[in-house]
Amino acid sequence: MTIRNATDPQTLPGRQRGRSRKPGGRRLARLLTNPSGLAGLAIVTLHLVLACFGPLIVPYDFAFQDPSAVLQPPSLAHWFGTDLLGRDVLTRTILGGREAMLICTIATAIAMLWGGILGISLALIGGWIDNIVMRIADALMAMPWILFVMVFVAALGTGTTALVPILGVSYGLSVVYLARSAALEFVTKDFVLAAQARGQRRHTIVFKELLPNVRDSLAVQTAMQWSWMILGVSSLSYLGFGVPPPAPDWGLMIADARGIMSAAPWTAVFPIIALSSLVIGTNLAFDAAAKTLGVDRNSRAAGR
Amino acid sequence: MFRLIVQRFCSACFTLAFIAAVVFGAVELMPGNACTAYLGRDAVGAKLESCEARLGLKRPALVRFGDWALGALKGDLGVSVQRGKPITELIGWRLRNTIVLSSIAILFGVPLAILLGVVAGLNKDRKLDFALSGGAIFAMTLPEFVSSTIFILVFSVSLGWASGIVTIGYKAPILDLIGSSILPATTLTLVLTAHILRMVRASVIEVLESDYVLMARLKGVPYRRIILRHVLPNSLLPAISVIGLTVAWLLGGVVTVESVYNYPGLGRMVVDAVSDRDIPLVQAITLLICSIYILVNLLTDILAMLLNPRLRTYRA
């Protein structure tokens, strides 16, 4: 009897067949078993549904002012009460996220697109180009975000058409850092070197070799950026530079409520609950997602 | 190591120059100029001419930039379009007020955050950690204006402990200032602490799982000594740089917080200036705040270098 020869073909142990099929599906399933993740996902879904179908279910028109019902506490006619101009708070709360979410969705897409591609490419190219661009990025990061935006707002004015590019560009900057550091982990690996040795073009390497590996990390980041952006837009609205009135916006509502909080706390409480729940929901959901996907959420550029 | 410090200093100067260029350039790229922005619909005829003459807007851009930058270095930040007074005069007091507010927040927040972060890290996945981390996440996700508003609702409206809106003037003596800044400072501290806590916690956990901490345990080093001598220095040193970065957040948060509470600082002034479209004032304050940030970062980097032997070797 001889020791089995290395010439026999190798077969995979049967048990592992099918393990790699549809990894995405299995991970989604695992995400849903996480209780906080589930709660977060539910909240976010609720908000999205309200944002889409809100106008169909609200009892009043958001701009409708009823001078006879100014600063009414919550009642049967107005479940959430009315504000200083006699507008129904419930209506405005339900619709308060629409503008912001719309702006943020478009801006997030822009940010992830340019930030992601630039970040991954920089990680691959390296050398002096990477050095210079990152130095410029570092310099830009030295400006507190809100000041950066305010300079542009002062010059450009506000409104959706101005906000989208401003947000897209400024948030894209932190995406560059994130995409670059995610890609850097893989750029030094031999399979990228092998692709280079083969003569593969750079853009092929970016899209075929690196992108699939940073996809998970970027997906989580997309969601985080979106939620940070909502906060950013709300802060701007609060200061008066975001969504222009009379469009309902939670930030605007809270700003309007500032002087009358002691007399009519409901004008502030409900938009606060709405905004906070959205943000907390997103964070819970995507914290759980990050844990399931094994992605690192702590990065210096994530917080705005 | 001296070489490294010089290198960092030059880097800081470059950053500041770049930001100045961005701040200046952003306005240049827009249609119109500072006068048209401020005057709005009135931007015609004699009014526009006199405004532009006052601000010297007829000169080419580079000349104006050079003038402005050099002036800034000397302490002259130009003239406010809206108030007509030299900017340096306007912001002097308010700079002081903002520094007082920020310092209180940092002095309370940073040590508290480090302590809580270490506690959270050492108790990973236990109830204390969940409470602290959860609290931190909660605090981080609320925008400053929301937490400020909640504070006012709770402490001022319901409990009546402090007055919600600050009413003192910008020239008030420091003691009064400190008194009125309790709520604003608490709001700032909250988010500052949350960010730093999470970073410190992550750092502590990473160090606890390292090979050298295991080795210390295998050497028979008692738990307390492992924490004090092996874990803390290695987890806190990297946190120094992060703490520096968090100051950027603080300087941004100051803007919103001062607006909510009506605190007489630079933040509120810049918001007013943007509302008034007073561009020279906006530019000046932005430049000033950014210089503070860069300075703080430089100092923390040098501190990190002094404390961490590994950063002292010059790497090409």
Add this chain to the structure above:
Amino acid sequence: MSRPILFRIERLTIAGGDRRGVTAPIVDDLSLSVESGAALGIAGESGCGKSTLLLAMMGVVKSGLRHQSGHCLFDGVDLLRCDEVEAGRLRGGRIALIPQNAGLALTPNIRIGDQIAEVLRLHTDLPQSAHRARVEELLRQVRLPMPGSLGRRFPHELSGGQLQRVGIAMALAGEPDLLLLDEPTTGLDVTTQLGILGLLADLRRDRGMAMICVSHDLGVIATLCDHVAIMYAGRLIETGPTRTILRNPAHPYSRALLAAIPRISTARIPSSIAGRPPAPDQPLPGCRFAPRCAHVMADCHAGIAELAPQGHDQWVACRHPQLDTRETQPEAANQQNPLAAEAPPLVDISGLAVTYRRRHVLDRLLHRAPARKAVESLSLTLHRGEILGLVGESGSGKSTILRAISGLWPVLDGQITFAGTVDLTMPVTQRERQILRRIQLIFQNPDASLNPRQTIRDILAQPLELYFNLSRREVTERAQALLMDVRLDAGYLDRLPGDLSGGERQRVAIARAFAADPDVILCDEITSALDVSVQASILQLIRDLAVKRNVACLFVSHDLAVVQALAHRIAVLYRGRLMEVGPARSICTAPRHPYTRALLAAVLEPDMQPGRDMVGAMRDDDDIVSHGCVYAGRCLSRLERCASAMPQWSGFAEGHPACCHLLADTGIPLAMP
């Protein structure tokens, strides 16, 4: 005469932490004992559980694992059950660990001397004032240079070999009765390895310490330990005195393992073990080696065999131990195919020089002197169908040469000509696609060389689509054929690399290289990251494919035994310069250069006597600065002129040239070392 038992493990079982489902334990019902002053080696490949065992010996169970049952008794104290304070008194003192990677095991912010002094303070009665002197003495004992000032340094300022010695010093500081060694020589050069092992043997003899050495390298265990226990899948499958076990193993796994080790003495690719070790989530009812065993019988699957005595001092856990003297190994088709006589070289390297750091524009502007050279004045030829082995330690520049040939690293000086006409000093971006196709590179680390997100089909399709114009169906067909060539089932096409073992991944990497139908294959330490039992199959694969397709192969390795089994010719490199080139057998049986001789002397094979003389054939460090021969600083037989004049090449007539002052034109050494 039997000495008292110092350390004993009784039926230790450590399970994985995942309580869902049934999993096989990481350490399964393991028992062993060590007498005071004895040295036990625990041998096993990756995944057998030896690292977990080692930590458990000190009473530590990593988070995520559970101590299910059993005792770990050191002098009567059960380290797994006593409280931390009591365990802390023993750890570092009477029982000490030398970590595998000392660089990671030393706290970065504390000076070396202080970390050693920590042990002194905790486990000895030495007064504080005497600590500094004692630390210096310890550092001197482990043969570190400048022991007085070294204690003030931080870990990041020392090299890997130096850190390893610091790890030893730190372990010895507590005057242990039992020393645990975790892969003591991993990552070290062969020559450094020899030094460390010699040091350990001396120390053990002087202090009468007991030792437990855990390693995958049977040569190391053979040199250091008088008893050995072989571990597989969490169980001990054979134990006994080293000489007995390593010469006449009885368990089929031990026999297969020993047969898989490449030896200098036999010019043959060793045999490998098919299959892979069982994964923890695949508990098997019977013997865990049965699926891979060539001698498996029906009752092997029924139940696990316990260790039973065999002969008077050997214990085997097998129902059908193989007692006959080792059967003849299958005649591997190692007949070296005759080389095309006097064919012009396929790759001709002449006077090659490469630096470590790429030159920046700034360097040129400031006229800074070029950095240290990784490779200098290198001239080599590679012929069609030939396998040329490049052997050298770390820092010899062998990988850099491969990078330069493939265009991934810029060339400072010299010529590389391919097929007589093509200039290979150009970087990848400037080469034509067909030239890129004809030279392919295979990397060392199978985990990093395959994109974890691409299926095997995608990975193989990449070169096929890049170099040939094929339809989708043709690509699939070719990919299947390639998999068959590397002896993998066609069903692997849809798998991800994460599903494959290290050996399987390396085969895919080989398939990928051959997909391009190249003329030259560059292998960069492709077996170094693999277990011994898998190595041989990879070597066999390279040999077969190279012969079948008439491909030239440049095979880089630090392991002379591996290279000599595979290659026609061997080139020996030291610090970027070529020392000697010649036919593989010649190099190994009649080396001409002192460095080659030192390398051969440092090879450790399991057949060796434990406690053999471990005097190295090389100085530990350069002790003079040489402007002549680059090896002069460490050469034991150097002459006056070695340090001042560059040596000349000689011996071309015999086909075995070397570059050394000691050799005259006749190639006969002038002075015997």
